[in-house]
Amino acid sequence: MKKVTVVGAGNVGATVANVLAHEDLVKEIALVDIKGDLAKGKSLDSWQQAPIDHYSTILSGSDDYAITEGSDIVVITAGIPRKPGMTRDDLINTNAGIVGGVTESILKYSKNPIIIVVSNPLDTMTYVAFKKSGLPANKVIGMAGVLDTARYRAFLATALNVSPKDIQAVLMGGHGDTMVPLPRYTTVGGIPVSELIDKDTLNAIVDRTKGGGGELVALMGTSAWYAPGAAAAQMVSSIVRDENRILPCCVRMEGQYGLKDVFVGCPVKLGKNGVEQIIELKLDKDELALLHASADAVKETMDIYDRMV
Numbered sequence: 572m573k574k575v576t577v578v579g580a581g582n583v584g585a586t587v588a589n590v591l592a593h594e595d596l597v598k599e600i601a602l603v604d605i606k607g608d609l610a611k612g613k614s615l616d617s618w619q620q621a622p623i624d625h626y627s628t629i630l631s632g633s634d635d636y637a638i639t640e641g642s643d644i645v646v647i648t649a650g651i652p653r654k655p656g657m658t659r660d661d662l663i664n665t666n667a668g669i670v671g672g673v674t675e676s677i678l679k680y681s682k683n684p685i686i687i688v689v690s691n692p693l694d695t696m697t698y699v700a701f702k703k704s705g706l707p708a709n710k711v712i713g714m715a716g717v718l719d720t721a722r723y724r725a726f727l728a729t730a731l732n733v734s735p736k737d738i739q740a741v742l743m744g745g746h747g748d749t750m751v752p753l754p755r756y757t758t759v760g761g762i763p764v765s766e767l768i769d770k771d772t773l774n775a776i777v778d779r780t781k782g783g784g785g786e787l788v789a790l791m792g793t794s795a796w797y798a799p800g801a802a803a804a805q806m807v808s809s810i811v812r813d814e815n816r817i818l819p820c821c822v823r824m825e826g827q828y829g830l831k832d833v834f835v836g837c838p839v840k841l842g843k844n845g846v847e848q849i850i851e852l853k854l855d856k857d858e859l860a861l862l863h864a865s866a867d868a869v870k871e872t873m874d875i876y877d878r879m880v
Contacts, residue, residue: 572597572643573598574642575591575597575642575643575644576602576603576638576645576646577600577601577603577645578645578646578648579647579648580609580610580614580632582793582794582800583648583794583799584649585613586800586804587646587648587804588600588602588630590800590801591628592621592628594626594804595627596808596812597643597811600614601614601630601631601633601638602614602630602631602633603634603638603639604632605634607634610634611631611633614632615630615632636676639680642677643684643685643811644684644685644811645687646689646714646803647686647688647689648689649669650665650666650669650691650696663695663876663879664879666691666692666696667696667880669690670699671700674686674703685844685845686700686704686706687807689714691746692872694821694834694835694872696713697821698834702880708825709846710844710846712821712839712846713746713822714799714802715821716818716819716837716838717802717805717818718799718802719752719783719819720741720752721802722783723780726776727757727759727764731759733760737759738759740757740758741757741838742819743835743837744861744869745835749864749868750780751861751865753854754773756852806841809841809842810841814841814842815841816841817841819837819838820836820839821834821836822835822836822849824849825849828854828859828863830862830863830866834873835865837849838852
């Protein structure tokens with residue numbers, strides 16, 4: 572793989588491009604935004620960083636999708652945040668138009684890319700890209716679980732006073748209040764987290780994880796970008812390197828966990844073809860019930876989109 576396109580030159584998109592450039596994974600990164608000068612400026616800034624941080628990946632920016640020709644992977648970050656007075660339906664309608672248009676524009680220049688969606692509402696926008704692209708489900712993936720588990724692991728690292736490098740965790744379901752962290756599958760250096768932390772503290776961390784995005788908006792007045800950008804870049808890296816890393820991603824369920832035709836998060840194997848395998852964990856009755864409740868909430872937003880088109 573030689574080329575990655577990032578659509579949206581805002582904080583998240585620019586972070587994706589910059590993190591990937593530092594990894595020196597691909598020959599070229601194209602940054603596209605309706606504000607062409609913004610995309611040109613941020614890509615030029617990152618390219619001028621290359622001699623300092625020693626990478627060779629060439630970055631370029633434009634408002635013209637011709638720059639994306641021949642992309643192997645496309646990361647879509649374009650969209651607007653929910654504004655005061657805006658209903659969920661309004662947000663879905665607006666961002667579905669943006670993500671749908673982006674997807675169609677990308678496919679004019681790249682025949683069979685892998686698409687990673689970061690735009691919100693994440694699960695529904697991944698569904699939009701899937702419908703608009705006509706690509707197989709393994710090639711349209713949402714970024715949510717990598718970010719959500721990173722937040723969960725960071726909070727645990729702080730509470731336990733350990734390195735986040737040693738914490739492994741699984742999180743499933745939709746991106747938002749209905750996400751399903753799984754403490755039973757959380758370990759610290761191979762030790763079950765339940766042996767290191769009391770139940771009340773762990774439950775408080777799970778609740779904080781569910782509201783992790785909102786916490787940052789309250790602090791900064793805008794959405795996060797460092798962790799979301801790095802999370803999307805990690806997914807790109809696993810695909811480009813064909814590492815087959817097991818990461819939690821938003822994917823189309825086709826019978827797994829008793830779910831069908833709905834996009835929700837679960838652990839998957841990410842390699843050169845995108846989703847190489849959806850991994851089915853042996854969830855207990857309560858965990859499965861939470862996952863299905865989360866999937867039902869996602870399906871409601873998918874249905875809103877279906878009624879709009």
